[in-house]
Amino acid sequence: MIEIVIGGLVQILAVALGAPLVVGLTRLLKARLVGRRGPSPGQPYRDLVKLLGKTPVVSSTTSWIFTFTPYLLAATMLVAALVVPVLTSRPALGFAGNAILLMALFLLGTFFLALAGLDAGSAFGGMGASREVAVAALAEPTVIVAIFALALRADTIDLGALVERLGRAPSLALNPAHLLALAAFFIVMLAETGRLPVDNPATHLELTMIHEAMVLEYSGRYLALVEWASAMKLLLFMTLLANLFVPWGVPASAAPAALALGAAVLALKLAVLCVALALLETAVAKLRLFRVPELLAGSFALALLSVMAVFLVP
Amino acid sequence: MSGAVYGFAALASLAAGALGVHGLLGGTWTLAVPWLLPLGGLELAMDRLAGLFIAIVALTALPVSWYAIAYDRDARGGRGAYLAFLGAMIVVPLAANAMTFLVAWELMSLASWLLVAHQREAARAAWVYAVMTHAGFACLLIGMLWLTAATGTMAFADWRAAVPGLDPTTRHVVWALLALGFAGKAGVIPLHVWLPLAHPAAPSHVSALMSGVMVKLGVYGLVRVSLDWLGVGPPWWGVVILVVGTCSAVIGVLYALVDHDLKRLLAFHTIENVGIILIGLGAALVFQPVGAPELAALALVAALYHTVNHAAFKALLFLGAGSVLHATGTRNMEEMGGLARRMPWTAACFLVGSIAIAGLPPLNGFVSEWLTFQALLQNLSVARPALNLAFALALAGLALTAGLAAACFVKAFGISFLGLPRSEEARHAHEAPAAMRAAMVALAAACVGLGVGATLVIPALAAVAADLTRGAAVPIAVFGGVTVRVSDDFASVSTLTVAGALAAALLLLAVGVRLVGSTARARVGDTWGCGRILQTARMEYTATAFSSPFKRVFDFFYRPRRRLDLDVHPESRFFVRSLAYESATRSIFDDWLYAPLMAGLRHTTATARALQSGSANLYLAYILAALLLMLVLG
Numbered sequence: 013m014i015e016i017v018i019g020g021l022v023q024i025l026a027v028a029l030g031a032p033l034v035v036g037l038t039r040l041l042k043a044r045l046v047g048r049r050g051p052s053p054g055q056p057y058r059d060l061v062k063l064l065g066k067t068p069v070v071s072s073t074t075s076w077i078f079t080f081t082p083y084l085l086a087a088t089m090l091v092a093a094l095v096v097p098v099l100t101s102r103p104a105l106g107f108a109g110n111a112i113l114l115m116a117l118f119l120l121g122t123f124f125l126a127l128a129g130l131d132a133g134s135a136f137g138g139m140g141a142s143r144e145v146a147v148a149a150l151a152e153p154t155v156i157v158a159i160f161a162l163a164l165r166a167d168t169i170d171l172g173a174l175v176e177r178l179g180r181a182p183s184l185a186l187n188p189a190h191l192l193a194l195a196a197f198f199i200v201m202l203a204e205t206g207r208l209p210v211d212n213p214a215t216h217l218e219l220t221m222i223h224e225a226m227v228l229e230y231s232g233r234y235l236a237l238v239e240w241a242s243a244m245k246l247l248l249f250m251t252l253l254a255n256l257f258v259p260w261g262v263p264a265s266a267a268p269a270a271l272a273l274g275a276a277v278l279a280l281k282l283a284v285l286c287v288a289l290a291l292l293e294t295a296v297a298k299l300r301l302f303r304v305p306e307l308l309a310g311s312f313a314l315a316l317l318s319v320m321a322v323f324l325v326p
Numbered sequence: 327m328s329g330a331v332y333g334f335a336a337l338a339s340l341a342a343g344a345l346g347v348h349g350l351l352g353g354t355w356t357l358a359v360p361w362l363l364p365l366g367g368l369e370l371a372m373d374r375l376a377g378l379f380i381a382i383v384a385l386t387a388l389p390v391s392w393y394a395i396a397y398d399r400d401a402r403g404g405r406g407a408y409l410a411f412l413g414a415m416i417v418v419p420l421a422a423n424a425m426t427f428l429v430a431w432e433l434m435s436l437a438s439w440l441l442v443a444h445q446r447e448a449a450r451a452a453w454v455y456a457v458m459t460h461a462g463f464a465c466l467l468i469g470m471l472w473l474t475a476a477t478g479t480m481a482f483a484d485w486r487a488a489v490p491g492l493d494p495t496t497r498h499v500v501w502a503l504l505a506l507g508f509a510g511k512a513g514v515i516p517l518h519v520w521l522p523l524a525h526p527a528a529p530s531h532v533s534a535l536m537s538g539v540m541v542k543l544g545v546y547g548l549v550r551v552s553l554d555w556l557g558v559g560p561p562w563w564g565v566v567i568l569v570v571g572t573c574s575a576v577i578g579v580l581y582a583l584v585d586h587d588l589k590r591l592l593a594f595h596t597i598e599n600v601g602i603i604l605i606g607l608g609a610a611l612v613f614q615p616v617g618a619p620e621l622a623a624l625a626l627v628a629a630l631y632h633t634v635n636h637a638a639f640k641a642l643l644f645l646g647a648g649s650v651l652h653a654t655g656t657r658n659m660e661e662m663g664g665l666a667r668r669m670p671w672t673a674a675c676f677l678v679g680s681i682a683i684a685g686l687p688p689l690n691g692f693v694s695e696w697l698t699f700q701a702l703l704q705n706l707s708v709a710r711p712a713l714n715l716a717f718a719l720a721l722a723g724l725a726l727t728a729g730l731a732a733a734c735f736v737k738a739f740g741i742s743f744l745g746l747p748r749s750e751e752a753r754h755a756h757e758a759p760a761a762m763r764a765a766m767v768a769l770a771a772a773c774v775g776l777g778v779g780a781t782l783v784i785p786a787l788a789a790v791a792a793d794l795t796r797g798a799a800v801p802i803a804v805f806g807g808v809t810v811r812v813s814d815d816f817a818s819v820s821t822l823t824v825a826g827a828l829a830a831a832l833l834l835l836a837v838g839v840r841l842v843g844s845t846a847r848a849r850v851g852d853t854w855g856c857g858r859i860l861q862t863a864r865m866e867y868t869a870t871a872f873s874s875p876f877k878r879v880f881d882f883f884y885r886p887r888r889r890l891d892l893d894v895h896p897e898s899r900f901f902v903r904s905l906a907y908e909s910a911t912r913s914i915f916d917d918w919l920y921a922p923l924m925a926g927l928r929h930t931t932a933t934a935r936a937l938q939s940g941s942a943n944l945y946l947a948y949i950l951a952a953l954l955l956m957l958v959l960g
Binding site: 063066070073074075079086088094112117122129131135136137142153160164168237301316323324 | 743
């Protein structure tokens with residue numbers, strides 16, 4: 013019992029404190045790839061501390077939704093950090109829900125953030141909110157079907173059990189159909205976390221913004237919470253991708269030694285993913301907004317193929 | 327006067343609710359009054375399924391009637407119809423023979439029709455509703471009489487016994503007729519055309535009952551006919567329901583996305599939610615005959631849970647829309663805005679309803695959608711690739727529906743309640759009176775309770791499902807009092823834990839941010855307007871603009887028609903004097919199904935008019951011919 017509590021606390025701290033590093037590392041790698049020196053990987057921490065210390069400005073048209081949303085958004089990510097198998101395949105709140113709860117938690121955050129975007133009454137906020145929910149809604153079927161493809165092979169939809177069973181049976185994890193689901197999930201990750209080619213996290217160009225337009229009115233501690241939550245979402249999605257599709261090195265217990273091993277292996281996997289993300293983001297341009305649904309439809313087709321492979325190839 | 331009527335309705339609902347809960351928990355009784363109705367008399371019977379639906383009807387009607395005390399204070403009548411409507415809906419699930427059922431069913435339809443027709447501007451809505459509901463009634467009548475003729479009895483209990491000996495064709499035809507009639511009442515695509523017309527036209531408390539409860543009796547009928555009266559059917563019954571349910575869910579939410587009439591948007595969401603219920607029911611009907619009765623029971627629990635939940639949040643949302651209508655005099659979202667600051671109670675309740683209907687944790691909509699997902703995900707035990715593909719597509723459809731519903735309620739709540747007021751009426755909106763607020767708060771509490779208290783609700787529903795699947799072991803276990811486990815270790819969920827964890831995290835963050843960061847109060851300023859000084863509601867994003875990405879993505883479905891009329895100054899085309907923009911979507915069901923159908927009907931009736939020449943001699947000849955024909959046939 014005490015081990016589970018400590019394991020949960022360690023996992024929450026790992027996600028909460030590690031998330032800005034993932035963002036910083038990706039930014040540094042991207043800068044290096046295009047020939048800039050780039051900021052140090054610790055820059056996001058300094059940004060967060062600075063924002064937390066500033067007095068926020070809130071629009072006079074807003075309601076309580078606007079100030080409540082950043083807290084709720086960060087809270088959904090902290091709860092999600094206890095549901096996803098991050099350091100161990102038996103996360104503290106693993107019993108409280110599975111992949112579907114996780115997607116619903118993310119959607120709850122998006123729901124409130126989109127409401128907050130509309131709350132200030134500016135055209136930017138509404139534009140961002142409308143686009144963000146459109147992308148999130150269209151990404152939903154792919155996630156469910158990709159998870160379904162995995163659940164079919166492992167006969168469970170519990171995230172931790174999925175990781176354990178796939179890890180025990182390399183023939184399942186190295187199956188070509190598994191790679192189709194991986195590709196589908198990767199595209200969805202890009203869409204859900206607002207990365208290129210769906211959204212550009214580095215731009216504030218009016219007509220292309222999605223996420224940044226929605227949070228344009230935030231400042232001070234509210235902005236810090238929103239940015240921190242976005243970083244945690246990226247980390248959680250990357251972890252999910254890493255642990256579901258490369259299910260090795262995830263310990264099944266929350267003992268200190270096991271957690272340390274899990275953290276080391278995860279750090280390695282995430283570093284590889286950061287490199288992949290940086291490479292991808294320097295290589296592709298942002299898609300026009302109305303081409304995004306085509307990309308998501310493509311990812312859905314991949315996920316469906318992965319499912320059908322199970323039925324047709326015994 | 328009207329207060330007394332609605333007060334009585336509330337008390338009667340309370341009593342009926344107790345009756346329903348008693349039935350749900352296993353109480354059974356029968357009642358027969360042979361002289362009251364011809365052909366079989368009035369016969370009532372209580373079982374768990376009937377108890378569940380009576381509880382849904384009555385416990386939704388309780389806050390709704392309470393709300394109506396304040397809402398419908400100066401109505402121009404229609405209170406008698408309200409009572410009749412309520413009474414008929416309580417009798418329908420109890421009916422134990424075809425005669426009782428059909429009379430109660432028709433009374434329910436007529437009373438609700440009166441309530442719609444009572445509104446001045448609702449002539450077309452009432453007409454379409456009358457036609458569709460009676461087409462459905464005709465199907466039910468034919469189906470039930472057919473079954474009566476085939477089994478020789480009108481009593482439902484005897485049908486159960488006689489059906490196994492029935493010829494399969496009769497069974498299929500009767501199922502198709504009855505399913506068609508019930509699906510029409512449930513508002514399933516493509517029989518939905520009456521629903522978005524009739525539900526918004528009725529007064530809001532009646533809309534809440536029609537959308538939250540009446541369509542559920544269509545679901546009740548589908549459950550009864552497919553699992554009870556006609557026994558276990560072939561898998562294709564289930565596939566039909568599954569496909570129709572998926573289409574209803576996706577198409578319902580797509581229509582809701584582009585509709586900016588708040589009440590009509592809610593009506594379209596009723597179609598969506600009935601679709602979700604039917605996905606669960608369809609899955610149950612597929613699982614039952616292929617040898618997976620436990621999964622059938624699981625799917626049925628999901629469907630029934632969503633039925634209960636939808637009654638709670640849809641009634642809540644319609645009452646919320648009623649309060650907005652009461653305060654601003656409009657149903658058009660483009661004329662609302664900023665209501666959260668002016669009507670905080672209504673806004674908070676509407677937000678709870680929005681989160682619930684969008685299927686977001688930890689509220690009730692999430693639990694039932696989660697259960698539906700779990701039932702669909704386990705379809706591998708059905709080893710038939712065609713069925714598996716249907717399940718995979720239903721899964722994808724359900725996921726898309728969930729995402730689009732969340733998007734739609736961002737629009738519904740965000741455009742109506744947030745930002746700046748878009749009209750003078752919205753600027754001067756006032757909070758609803760206390761009785762209306764109390765009703766909404768009660769329903770909001772029900773949404774929260776049905777969500778975090780899932781472990782208390784599920785055993786009762788599991789008992790209903792076990793009855794209907796002939797005693798299958800329902801693969802749902804409550805673990806530790808807070809966790810629901812499905813199929814041993816396949817999946818588990820605990821909304822109470824999630825709610826607790828969210829609350830703890832919120833508290834932690836509120837304290838943590840104060841400790842780490844600045845504690846200064848936020849400065850209040852203007853929204854950033856790119857350097858403009860004055861911000862007006864005209865600069866806000868509108869509901870139309872909000873839904874425009876969806877219009878573009880799904881343009882093959884909406885087939886939008888845009889028209890832009892510019893009146894420019896004669897001297898220069900750069901000076902626009904007036905501008906008219908129109909963007910409308912076209913319904914494929916109106917264009918491709920109902921328009922040809924109506925044209926065909928008109929043509930047939932025009933041809934048939936030749937018979938009615940007005941000549942008495944000719945009519946006498948008809949009578950003679952008919953007599954001769956009967957003699958020959960006899």
